[in-house]
Amino acid sequence: MSNTTPQTTAGTRVILAEANPPVALGALDGRYRAAVAPLVDHLSEAALNRERLHVEVEWLIHLTSQQVVPGAPALNDNEQGYLRAIVSDFGSAGITELGEIERTTVHDVKAVEYYIKRRIAAAPGMLGETVLPEVGELVHFACTSEDINNLSYALMVRGAVQQVWLPAATALVDQIADMAREHAAVPMLSRTHGQPATPSTLGKELAVLAHRLRRQLRRIENAEYLGKLNGATGTFGAHLAAVPDADWPAVSKSFVEHLGLTWNPLTTQIESHDWQAELYADVARFNRILHNLATDVWTYISLGFFKQIPVPGATGSSTMPHKVNPIRFENAEANLEISNALLDTLGATLVTSRMQRDLTDSSSQRNIGTAFGHSLLAIDNVARGLKALAVDETILGADLDANWEVLGEAIQSAMRAASVAGVPGMENPYERLKDLTRGHRLTGEQMREFVGTLGLPDDVAARLQAMTPASYTGLAEKLVADYL
Structure with a gap:
């Protein structure tokens, strides 16, 4: 799409909301896009719709391959591949088309159902002779929207954590551990209550933080991602009414586990989200320990224990040429605080739902990406900040000798x-x-x-x-x- 300049009239400002390409409202999609872009594949609205497509397609394949619904034909490999290509090929054109469908349905999950049915209807033109048009009504069979959404969010969050956030966090903690080993023997005056105290070594103090962070990473690595597929109020009512002879709990369990998730057998309309609250609490705790590291390193810089290596061409202060500000650590502090505000809110709100269902979780979960984005940005800033530090053993020694x-x-x-x-x-x-x-x-x-x-x-x-x-x-x- 070509760049265009929005129109303006004399005495008024350009309307930035009409600029093209669109101007980002938030910093994560604007100034800091490069640092958090990998999360887009997992926690964006488009990623949510791709996972919905994935869950719907796999549910259709599961029903037919397990012969759950009497009379439903089995799908051959080409037909299954055709369906799975709906997911793998989902990109810019698909996002646009799905958006157009949703403007008519005014329902995001129903739009996904119709999107798949369009492709099933087009299958004979692509595959020739096929039974796919015969199974069109098994798309979204016996499902409530939350059956699709809870599984989609579990897959999204698992992907974001395991493929993006955890690798970045682990690399940072390894970096801190390497610094701890490198400086394990460098003596440093400790400060308790801000006052001179029993000396330690710089490496040992960094090791404490690395050890704490690693413990949280182990908890996050072992997180459970739960899912359910049991209908409008968790009773398998529609399932049983349609096919009374099927063992629906077993079918549901096998499908959820096929997706790589842990089956939750007892829910209301929604999966209870307790696993999300547990995970977000652990990530928030990691963030808080990292915040502790950022403030300690900032303080060590102010004491002169660390020298900051100047970046050629960079400016530390707009008026004081001598300054190299510890902006990476200050930026990290701010982003960790924003991330935790969101994670804490998600953890507190997602575990409650009025009676058998309300929609507060739907709006809340759309902020998961923002919460992880600010954490990922902080991790990136701390990693960059640590790389730009050099230990000043002369100042460390003088501090010790003065006490x-x-x-x-x-x-x-x-x-x-x-x-x-x-x-x-x-x-x-x-x-x-x-x-x-x-x-x-x-x-x-x-x-x-x-x-x-x-x-x-x-x-x-x-x-x-x-x-x-x-x-x-x-x-x-x-x-x-x-x-x-």
């Missing part, structure tokens, strides 16, 4: 152990170190002199006097190696 008082914990703990071992003069170790260190900055020489006055055994005193804030990292490096 010798953090060794007070080590010294008073050694005094406690010596007291238990019977060494005299080890009374009130915590209080003595508190008097020495609380609210005071000490030099290494002052700390060593103090240790020399304590009366500790020579080997213990020597070990403590050799200790520095940079060496007081405990098992941090080994923990990364052993448990990440």
Whole structure:
């Protein structure tokens, strides 16, 4: 379609809603389209309709291949292939045609049914002799719209998670884990309550976050995707009325499992969506841990622990040329918060439905793509941001060297152990170190002199006097190696 400029009149602005190509309303389909485009194949309106086509076609094939409906002819491989091509060939032309049908039906699932029936009617012209026109009325047989929709959404969400979101999230966590291993031995002053605290290593702190994120990924990898096909109120009423001798629960179960989903035997008109709420809670928890990483890394940048590698040609500030802003992590924070607002809302609303059915879930589920889109965008930003960081060990070392008082914990703990071992003069170790260190900055020489006055055994005193804030990292490096 060629570009056109919408008309305007003197004294008025151009009407952007009339621009062609259309102007995106939201950032995900505009500014950030490239980062989230893979989700379009799974969570867009077109993807929903493609999955509806898939479910309807597979239900028709299932009914005929299992000889569920008496008198229905079996379909040969060419006929089954013809039907499945309706799904695989669904693209721009099909989207347009389906939209035209829906403008008449004013019902999205009914439009899908008619779309398939058009192609069944056209089958003799494509295949020659075929029984497909004889099974046209088995399209959408005994189904309510929610039979098709719940299965379609389960397939959509499963595809989005397993093929797009999980690979991106896993790659990011692997990237964080690699950074943790690389910097496992780099000492870093910790901060608890924002105050100098027992040193750790940069790698160990990154490993904590990688470990937390991986635990959530395991939960998401093991998610169940439920589906049902049991009619208008979950009773198989129409099924039984049409074909009373069929074992409809068994037929339903085998079909849902054929789609690769877990069968839900007890529902109202809708599948209860509990699995969605469970999944979205896990994704939201992953998002919150990632948000924690983004804020921590942002803080480490502000402390100078990380240097940001400038991108040639990029501008950090419109007025301050020296700045390289941590925008990747700030962008991630915002998108994670938006994603979680949507995921939390979906999880809270989808598990309730008035009596046997209301339509609030229909509108809510159309925002699943947006929720995953903002999460995927955040993952992309964090990954890009981490790639542009370099550790400044000079600043890390200076920070440690300016805080010798953090060794007070080590010294008073050694005094406690010596007291238990019977060494005299080890009374009130915590209080003595508190008097020495609380609210005071000490030099290494002052700390060593103090240790020399304590009366500790020579080997213990020597070990403590050799200790520095940079060496007081405990098992941090080994923990990364052993448990990440």
